[in-house]
Amino acid sequence: MNAQKKLGLGSGVAVCMGLIVATSCLVSLGQGFGLAGNSFIIALAIVVVLNSFIGISFAELNRMMPDVTGGLGQYMLVGLGPWASIMSNISAYFITQVLASSVELAMCGIVISGLFPSVPPLVFSVAVLLILFVLNLFGVDIFAKVQNITVILLIGSMAVLGIIGFFKLGSGVPITAAEYAPPMGGIADAVSLSAIAFWLFIGVEFIIPVAKDMKNSKRNVLLSMILALIILFVVQSVLGMGMSNYVSTEVLLSAEMPHIAYAENLIGRPGVIWMSIVTILAAVSTLNTVLPATGKILQGMAEEKMVPSPLIKMNKKNVPWLGMLVVVVLDMVMLLSGFVNSSGLINIILAGSCFWIASYTLTHLNVLALRKRYPNAMRSKNLVLAGVPQAIGIVGCVYMIWNIASDPGDRALIYKIFGILFAILAVYAFVWVKAVLKTNPFRPVYIGTMNVDKTVLPKVKTSL
Numbered sequence: 001m002n003a004q005k006k007l008g009l010g011s012g013v014a015v016c017m018g019l020i021v022a023t024s025c026l027v028s029l030g031q032g033f034g035l036a037g038n039s040f041i042i043a044l045a046i047v048v049v050l051n052s053f054i055g056i057s058f059a060e061l062n063r064m065m066p067d068v069t070g071g072l073g074q075y076m077l078v079g080l081g082p083w084a085s086i087m088s089n090i091s092a093y094f095i096t097q098v099l100a101s102s103v104e105l106a107m108c109g110i111v112i113s114g115l116f117p118s119v120p121p122l123v124f125s126v127a128v129l130l131i132l133f134v135l136n137l138f139g140v141d142i143f144a145k146v147q148n149i150t151v152i153l154l155i156g157s158m159a160v161l162g163i164i165g166f167f168k169l170g171s172g173v174p175i176t177a178a179e180y181a182p183p184m185g186g187i188a189d190a191v192s193l194s195a196i197a198f199w200l201f202i203g204v205e206f207i208i209p210v211a212k213d214m215k216n217s218k219r220n221v222l223l224s225m226i227l228a229l230i231i232l233f234v235v236q237s238v239l240g241m242g243m244s245n246y247v248s249t250e251v252l253l254s255a256e257m258p259h260i261a262y263a264e265n266l267i268g269r270p271g272v273i274w275m276s277i278v279t280i281l282a283a284v285s286t287l288n289t290v291l292p293a294t295g296k297i298l299q300g301m302a303e304e305k306m307v308p309s310p311l312i313k314m315n316k317k318n319v320p321w322l323g324m325l326v327v328v329v330l331d332m333v334m335l336l337s338g339f340v341n342s343s344g345l346i347n348i349i350l351a352g353s354c355f356w357i358a359s360y361t362l363t364h365l366n367v368l369a370l371r372k373r374y375p376n377a378m379r380s381k382n383l384v385l386a387g388v389p390q391a392i393g394i395v396g397c398v399y400m401i402w403n404i405a406s407d408p409g410d411r412a413l414i415y416k417i418f419g420i421l422f423a424i425l426a427v428y429a430f431v432w433v434k435a436v437l438k439t440n441p442f443r444p445v446y447i448g449t450m451n452v453d454k455t456v457l458p459k460v461k462t463s464l
Contacts, residue, residue: 006215007210007214007215009215009220009223009227013151013227013231014152015289015293016204016206016207016224016227017151017285020201020203020228022100022285022286023103023279023282023283023286024103024199025236025282026278026282027257027259028197029236029239030243030247030262031196031253032044033182033244034247034252034253035183035406036185036189036190037180038241039190040190040197042187042191043190043196044197044240045233046191046396047197047200048229048233050194050397051198051201051202051225052226052229053364053396054204054205054360055205055222055229056385057367058205058221058363061075061370062208064374064377065447066212066217067212072088072359073085073086073297073300073301074304076088076363076366077306078444078445078447079366079367079444080362080365080366080442080444081441082304082306082429082433082437082439082443083433083441085301086428087429088358089297089359090425090428091352091355091356091421091425092358092359093359094294095355098327100286100349101287101290101331102331102335102340103340105125106335108128108280108284109121111276111279112124112280122335122336126332128283129287132284133324136288137317137321139319150285150288153281155231157274157277157281159235159238159239161262161263161275161278162242163238165241165242165243165245165262166245170271171266172246172265174246175246175247175248179248180244180245180248180249181249194396194399194400194403195353195404195405198400201229201232202356203356209292209293209296209300210292210296243259243262246262247261260279262275263275290327291324291328292319294324295319295324295327296320296323298320298323299312299320299323305436305437311326347405350414353404354404354415354418357400358401360393361398364390364391364393365394367390369444377447
């Protein structure tokens with residue numbers, strides 16, 4: 001029996017917010033409000049609804065298969081087959097995570113170096129990475145303590161800085177209407193920016209890999225996701241409106257870190273230090289979520305022979321350390337190579353977000369496929385809703401990929417990167433399934449063969 005302390009609802013919300021709130025999100029928030037002003041809140045609200053729908057789909061999948069450790073990969077294996085499983089997990093929860101986490105580390109190093117100029121940014125980036133790796137080797141207890149403290153400080157700071165700016169209480173001088181004239185502002189424009197807003201809420205489903213460690217997971221998994229989305233919507237909306245009171249449109253759209261510029265205009269040098277701390281906390285929060293969750297996802301895939309079997313290995317604290325180590329090594333390569341400082345990296349990250357959005361689309365399809373294949377399986381009837389959340393979610397995901405960038409040149413480049421990576425992954429997944437697993441890439445696995453609670457199995461095994 002697992003003797004580890006169970007995670008409560010508060011820890012669940014912290015896990016959900018841990019990956020979402022990142023330095024890149026603060027940058028995207030400034031750009032969104034720079035482009036559309038307060039109308040950007042419409043885009044934020046749309047994405048909250050769409051991500052609530054993906055939360056509903058993940059909660060249903062978790063209800064059917066509460067004991068799996070790999071999350072989406074194993075869900076896909078049962079619903080759409082091994083090819084979709086490998087594609088969705090490696091693209092959304094591995095490649096994108098390595099890119100995003102390495103960028104967070106690089107920006108964190110830059111911010112800390114700004115406070116202590118005598119030390120190169122790379123030293124701080126590597127130090128943060130190694131410290132979090134060691135902490136997470138101690139398992140759920142240490143993870144929960146670090147994550148809760150980090151998220152409370154992070155969200156609290158964002159809320160306070162947002163309130164000061166929203167009510168124009170800063171020591172700086174608020175800008176004039178002429179200085180803040182967003183090029184976009186209508187409802188249609190705001191809706192078109194939903195792809196930018198999407199990055200501000202992406203990753204809420206990272207609660208799934210630790211769902212087994214939660215108290216009353218049947219209720220708290222979905223509730224954690226919904227509460228995290230609502231809290232972040234309120235905090236980010238207030239912070240964005242605060243930015244619009246103290247930072248000109250030109251700065252919001254051109255600054256490397258618009259949130260730092262906002263803090264400086266708001267309360268001067270103390271604001272820079274404060275927001276720098278927020279930026280560091282955001283990076284810590286992101287890495288503290290990515291490392292253990294990605295390790296568990298790779299472990300789950302290894303259990304189903306979807307990736308090399310050594311990734312199953314765990315230490316004495318039941319932590320999949322080898323999967324975490326793979327992420328650490330790749331992050332280190334990205335940092336030491338200087339690739340994360342490339343001016344075109346934002347387009348690579350957006351290409352990665354295309355994979356993540358595509359995985360959400362597959363998740364909705366997976367839910368619908370499993371309802372048809374296993375109509376008698378255990379699931380919350382309150383979440384079915386005749387497939388409406390899934391249908392709307394699929395349409396929303398397609399729309400966001402179509403509008404992944406406002407500039408036609410950037411959009412073409414992102415599609416090119418996405419297409420090349422998709423083709424490589426597609427070939428790899430197909431060859432792995434055929435040569436290593438020696439099975440049909442598109443044939444789903446019967447749910448009864450998975451590591452699931454037998455009480456949730458369907459009453460009748462349906463034909464595949």
